[in-house]
Amino acid sequence: MAAVQSVSASQIAKIILSVRDKQPLIHCLTNNVVKGFTANALLAAGAAPAMVEHQDEAEEFAAIADALLINLGTLDEPQMRSMRRALFSATSANRPWVLDPVAVGPLTTRTEFAREILDFHPTLIRGNASEILALAGEAEGGRGVDSSDESEAALRAAEQLAATGKTTVLVTGKIDYIVSSTQKGAVANGHVLMTRVTGVGCAMGALAAACLAVSPSPFLAAAATAVWLGVAGELAAEASKRPGSFQVALLDALDSIDEEIISTRANFHAAMEPLN
Amino acid sequence: MAAVQSVSASQIAKIILSVRDKQPLIHCLTNNVVKGFTANALLAAGAAPAMVEHQDEAEEFAAIADALLINLGTLDEPQMRSMRRALFSATSANRPWVLDPVAVGPLTTRTEFAREILDFHPTLIRGNASEILALAGEAEGGRGVDSSDESEAALRAAEQLAATGKTTVLVTGKIDYIVSSTQKGAVANGHVLMTRVTGVGCAMGALAAACLAVSPSPFLAAAATAVWLGVAGELAAEASKRPGSFQVALLDALDSIDEEIISTRANFHAAMEPLN
Amino acid sequence: MAAVQSVSASQIAKIILSVRDKQPLIHCLTNNVVKGFTANALLAAGAAPAMVEHQDEAEEFAAIADALLINLGTLDEPQMRSMRRALFSATSANRPWVLDPVAVGPLTTRTEFAREILDFHPTLIRGNASEILALAGEAEGGRGVDSSDESEAALRAAEQLAATGKTTVLVTGKIDYIVSSTQKGAVANGHVLMTRVTGVGCAMGALAAACLAVSPSPFLAAAATAVWLGVAGELAAEASKRPGSFQVALLDALDSIDEEIISTRANFHAAMEPLN
Numbered sequence: 001m002a003a004v005q006s007v008s009a010s011q012i013a014k015i016i017l018s019v020r021d022k023q024p025l026i027h028c029l030t031n032n033v034v035k036g037f038t039a040n041a042l043l044a045a046g047a048a049p050a051m052v053e054h055q056d057e058a059e060e061f062a063a064i065a066d067a068l069l070i071n072l073g074t075l076d077e078p079q080m081r082s083m084r085r086a087l088f089s090a091t092s093a094n095r096p097w098v099l100d101p102v103a104v105g106p107l108t109t110r111t112e113f114a115r116e117i118l119d120f121h122p123t124l125i126r127g128n129a130s131e132i133l134a135l136a137g138e139a140e141g142g143r144g145v146d147s148s149d150e151s152e153a154a155l156r157a158a159e160q161l162a163a164t165g166k167t168t169v170l171v172t173g174k175i176d177y178i179v180s181s182t183q184k185g186a187v188a189n190g191h192v193l194m195t196r197v198t199g200v201g202c203a204m205g206a207l208a209a210a211c212l213a214v215s216p217s218p219f220l221a222a223a224a225t226a227v228w229l230g231v232a233g234e235l236a237a238e239a240s241k242r243p244g245s246f247q248v249a250l251l252d253a254l255d256s257i258d259e260e261i262i263s264t265r266a267n268f269h270a271a272m273e274p275l276n
Numbered sequence: 277m278a279a280v281q282s283v284s285a286s287q288i289a290k291i292i293l294s295v296r297d298k299q300p301l302i303h304c305l306t307n308n309v310v311k312g313f314t315a316n317a318l319l320a321a322g323a324a325p326a327m328v329e330h331q332d333e334a335e336e337f338a339a340i341a342d343a344l345l346i347n348l349g350t351l352d353e354p355q356m357r358s359m360r361r362a363l364f365s366a367t368s369a370n371r372p373w374v375l376d377p378v379a380v381g382p383l384t385t386r387t388e389f390a391r392e393i394l395d396f397h398p399t400l401i402r403g404n405a406s407e408i409l410a411l412a413g414e415a416e417g418g419r420g421v422d423s424s425d426e427s428e429a430a431l432r433a434a435e436q437l438a439a440t441g442k443t444t445v446l447v448t449g450k451i452d453y454i455v456s457s458t459q460k461g462a463v464a465n466g467h468v469l470m471t472r473v474t475g476v477g478c479a480m481g482a483l484a485a486a487c488l489a490v491s492p493s494p495f496l497a498a499a500a501t502a503v504w505l506g507v508a509g510e511l512a513a514e515a516s517k518r519p520g521s522f523q524v525a526l527l528d529a530l531d532s533i534d535e536e537i538i539s540t541r542a543n544f545h546a547a548m549e550p551l552n
Numbered sequence: 553m554a555a556v557q558s559v560s561a562s563q564i565a566k567i568i569l570s571v572r573d574k575q576p577l578i579h580c581l582t583n584n585v586v587k588g589f590t591a592n593a594l595l596a597a598g599a600a601p602a603m604v605e606h607q608d609e610a611e612e613f614a615a616i617a618d619a620l621l622i623n624l625g626t627l628d629e630p631q632m633r634s635m636r637r638a639l640f641s642a643t644s645a646n647r648p649w650v651l652d653p654v655a656v657g658p659l660t661t662r663t664e665f666a667r668e669i670l671d672f673h674p675t676l677i678r679g680n681a682s683e684i685l686a687l688a689g690e691a692e693g694g695r696g697v698d699s700s701d702e703s704e705a706a707l708r709a710a711e712q713l714a715a716t717g718k719t720t721v722l723v724t725g726k727i728d729y730i731v732s733s734t735q736k737g738a739v740a741n742g743h744v745l746m747t748r749v750t751g752v753g754c755a756m757g758a759l760a761a762a763c764l765a766v767s768p769s770p771f772l773a774a775a776a777t778a779v780w781l782g783v784a785g786e787l788a789a790e791a792s793k794r795p796g797s798f799q800v801a802l803l804d805a806l807d808s809i810d811e812e813i814i815s816t817r818a819n820f821h822a823a824m825e826p827l828n
Contacts, residue, residue, distance in 0.1 A: 033311040033327050035585040039750035044795045049750065050655070051585050053626045057659045064658060074329045076354060078628060103326070106340060107333045196531075198315035198325065243320045244527025251796025255748075309587040309603050350605045352630060379602070382616060383609045472807075474591035474601065519596045520803025 006270040007185060007223040013259040015211050015224035020046030024213035027052060027065035027090070028206055029083050031073025031102065034199030037247075038069075041203035044254040045228070047210035053078075059085035066213040068097040069206050070117065072110045080113055087120045096123035096212035100205035105134030121166040123218050126205045126225075129154035132171050136160045155179065168218040170208065172201060176226040180219045187223060188267040189230025191237040197247045204229050207254075223268055231257055231265045282546040283461060283499040289535040291487050291500035296322030300489035303328060303341035303366070304482055305359050307349025307378065310475030313523075314345075317479035320530040321504070323486035329354075335361035342489035344373040345482050346393065348386045356389055363396045372399035372488035376481035381410030397442040399494050402481045402501075405430035408447050412436045431455065444494040446484065448477060452502040456495045463499060464543040465506025467513040473523045480505050483530075499544055507533055507541045558822040559737060559775040565811040567763050567776035572598030576765035579604060579617035579642070580758055581635050583625025583654065586751030589799075590621075593755035596806040597780070599762035605630075611637035618765040620649040621758050622669065624662045632665055639672045648675035648764035648773075652757035657686030673718040675770050678757045678777075681706035684723050688712045707731065720770040722760065724753060728778040732771045739775060740819040741782025743789040749799045756781050759806075775820055783809055783817045 025048045030038055035051055042049040052061040055078070062068050068090040070083050090097050099122035101114045114135055127135065136157035158169035158179040165181040176187040194200045208225040215221035235257070236249035301324045306314055311327055318325040328337040331354070338344050344366040346359050366373050375398035377390045390411055403411065412433035434445035434455040441457040452463040470476045484501040491497035511533070512525035577600045582590055587603055594601040604613040607630070614620050620642040622635050642649050651674035653666045666687055679687065688709035710721035710731040717733040728739040746752045760777040767773035787808070788801035 031327070032308055032329075032584055033315050033325075036312055036588055036750060039585050040795065040799070043748050043750055049585075051583070051626055052655070052659065053584075054628045054661050057627075057661050060659055074327055075333075076330045103328070107328065107336055109330050109333050196319050198312060198319055240528075242528035242531050243316065244524040244531075247316070247527075248524055248796040248800055251799075252792075252794035255794050255796075307603070308584055308605075309591050309601075312588055350603055351609075352606045379604070383604065383612055385606050385609050472595050474588060474595055516804075518804035518807050519592065520800040520807075523592070523803075524800055 007220055007268050009263045009266040009268075010259070011220055012224045012227050012266055012268070013262040015215050015221065016228055016257065016262065017259070018214040019210050022214050023048050024066035024210050025050060025064070026067050026069060026206060026209045026213070027062050027086065028069045028071070029053065029058065029079065029086055030069055030071035030100075030202060030206070033073060034202040037199040038203050038206045040251055041254060042206050042210060044251040045207055045210060049206070053082055055082040055085050058082040059089045062086035062090040062095065063093040065090075065095065067095055067209040069100065069209045070097060070122075071100040071102055071202055071205055072104065072114060073102040073202060075110045075113060083117065087117060091120050096209070096218070098122060098124045098126060098205050098209045098212065100202060101125065101127045101131045101135050102202070104131045121164065123212055124168050124170060124208050124222055125161060126170040126172060126208055128172055128201070132161070132169060133157045168222055170222040170226065172204065172226070176230070178219060178222045178226065183219050185219070185223055186269045187226035187230055188269065189227055189234060189265065191233040193237050193241070193243065193246045194233045194250070196243040197250065200229070200250070227262065227266045227268060228254070228257060230267070231261060234265065235261070283496055283544050285539045285542040285544075286535070287496055288500045288503050288542055288544070289538040291491050291497065292504055292533065292538065293535070294490040295486050298490050299324050300342035300486050301326060301340070302343050302345060302482060302485045302489070303338050303362065304345045304347070305329065305334065305355065305362055306345055306347035306376075306478060306482070309349060310478040313475040314479050314482045316527055317530060318482050318486060320527040321483055321486060325482070329358055331358040331361050334358040335365045338362035338366040338371065339369040341366075341371065343371055343485040345376065345485045346373060346398075347376040347378055347478055347481055348380065348390060349378040349478065351386045351389065359393065363393060367396050372485070372494070374398060374400045374402060374481050374485045374488065376478060377401065377403045377407045377411050378478070380407045397440065399488055400444050400446060400484050400498055401437060402446040402448060402484055404448055404477070408437070408445060409433045444498055446498045446502065448480065448502070452506070454495060454498045454502065459495050461495070461499055462545045463502035463506055464545065465503055465510060465541065467509040469513050469517070469519065469522045470509045470526070472519040473526065476505070476526070503538065503542045503544060504530070504533060506543070507537060510541065511537070559772055559820050561815045561818040561820075562811070563772055564776045564779050564818055564820070565814040567767050567772065568780055568809065568814065569811070570766040571762050574766050575600050576618035576762050577602060577616070578619050578621060578758060578761045578765070579614050579638065580621045580623070581605065581610065581631065581638055582621055582623035582652075582754060582758070585625060586754040589751040590755050590758045592803055593806060594758050594762060596803040597759055597762060601758070605634055607634045607637050610634040611641045614638035614642040614647065615645040617642075617647065619647055619761040621652065621761045622649060622674075623652040623654055623754055623757055624656065624666060625654040625754060627662045627665065635669065639669060643672050648761070648770070650674060650757050650761045650764065651677045652754060653677065653679045653683045653687050654754070656683045673716065675764055676720050676722060676760050676774055677713060678722040678724060678760055680724055680753070684713070684721060685709045720774055722774045722778065724756065724778070728782070730771060730774045730778065735771045737771070737775055738821045739778035739782055740821065741779055741786060741817065743785040745789050745793070745795065745798045746785045746802070748795040749802065752781070752802070779814065779818045779820060780806070780809060782819070783813060786817065787813075
């Protein structure tokens, strides 16, 4: 059983400021729908994105970059080869990496691939409830990229994935849950408009990689990611109620968030048991 | 000869509300320039986009999704394989599908491929005049993605493509024409700024797939698509005269359009003969 | 030694107006992160973008289009084949072409490929200081897409690349330098927010291709490109200080810039020696 542990707003703010200060270089092997938005989200956050795809170069670059994102959204055979070689290189160089198992469950190839690369022990797995359930082998997941299970339902699956002690899991939904082998937490920031813009979840995986690159712990990095993006969503929804302008405002908010906003808005709960 | 038939604003509004209510899952095999914008346009419309490219998964997913979009904009060999398998699967499962024959005519590979997959009988073909002419074998089309023929000129080609009774054709331009084996119509909504943003035409193909998924007839789905996007373009042009902010306003307008706006603005003409 | 030569604001304005008037068709073989933004930047500038990737079609299309962009950002094996064939076709048809050697230096495959295609004599090379140094074989460049050398440092490398008289080099940074075998210049327009949006540098390569298509000289085309985009960045920064809305404003500004704005704002210096 995971213990309850609190994360303070000032710890989260410190991660955000550290991303802006250190500008970690994030190697993104991600899907073709969201590459532009992911790069813009990382730049808005203060990090440096790079998408290097050729299998030889992906291996070279994964050791140069500060963290690696593996997102399975539009997986194909050449990308699988690049991902395997980048993972070998990144883990050999002790770089943190994030697995975003997009649409794992109903689709066979990516589900098998996702389970295969679990052997590289992702520092963080970010997925919705369906994806986390499917990755742990407990369910066949949803029809696609949207979550059809509530994130609470995936908590047991997350605990199972985190049990080795080598992986932390961020289960995203209306409430985001963070589960490691020793800690649990929940973040209640965010806004429903975030589901009306493509790539917000994928950008979250990339942002998590940036936070991992500067954080003393994956658990804290996951908390900072969920709060940063969630608060940005809240600020953006105050600026706009329509998806086109919301997307623009979301990038602006990733950039404008400061310590004071975090201290006022961060909605991190250590006591998640009643929700379980 | 196709008969003239009217479509009412309330029929169109009903399709729009139905997309928002049912949130059809649209499998998009589309080009790499517009994947993000296409997904955002579908989300703004209330539909659920998914781009699944791997050939095994494309076959799997086409039977799960509610409709399929085949857009030839950046066709390559792996995508041709995925498209063939997705088409086999989608048509076996009786899913509607849209063919967007981007730049067919001057480019050999895609022109041959487009004619090959006509055997799967697209529920709807959406193209500009050059593309429709080339697809029907009547002309070699334009230099690229922009139409160099007026859409009226392609009406005969559209009638020919629709003659089997299995396909409806949406010829887009300043005026959009809709041609089935039994009906004809024209939509005069839209704004010239729509040609200053990449992917508006491609998003129209995706929106058509979403409308097909909830519509009792392809003809009505095509009319709803042309009116919905055209009116959104008009609203966006009232909000902005520059292409960057126009693109943002266009997504907002896809979301904000309601029954009242449709009843005021829909410009559907059944009597298209004088224009022919 | 290159001679100093002045370029007037009215010469630059003439190029901009000519792009809008002639709407040159630009064949972009570019990276998957920026395809949408590149197309939108070209459309905002008044040019016509087309991304044709299949190797047979890339060869066909390069002879149809008015200029070719080769950007190495997400190079893979199929794209290398398409690029070789497009280059063969474009240069046979005497079309101008731009090489954007993204991240050349630290990554082996693209560095070798970039040097290989120098044999096709790019009409213009656009890169940051690291990339220009690495391309000329003088340094191993930076960690990724961002410049880690000041652009002044790359001037000698640029002179070496331009020495054949067949290539002009645009070294971009806080100040942009233009070097041909007979002329040198510097442009001091721009804003730091341009580094917070993905694809601004890549869009610059595409814009350069559009300017080359209508310009009497590559040197003047490079000057017009650097001034047009740089002034657009300044105008956008006056409209917004955050990266999301800055990106939108940048596209709007590419469209809104006119002769008067250019005459007021163009910051072209012929006398670059003191900076060297």
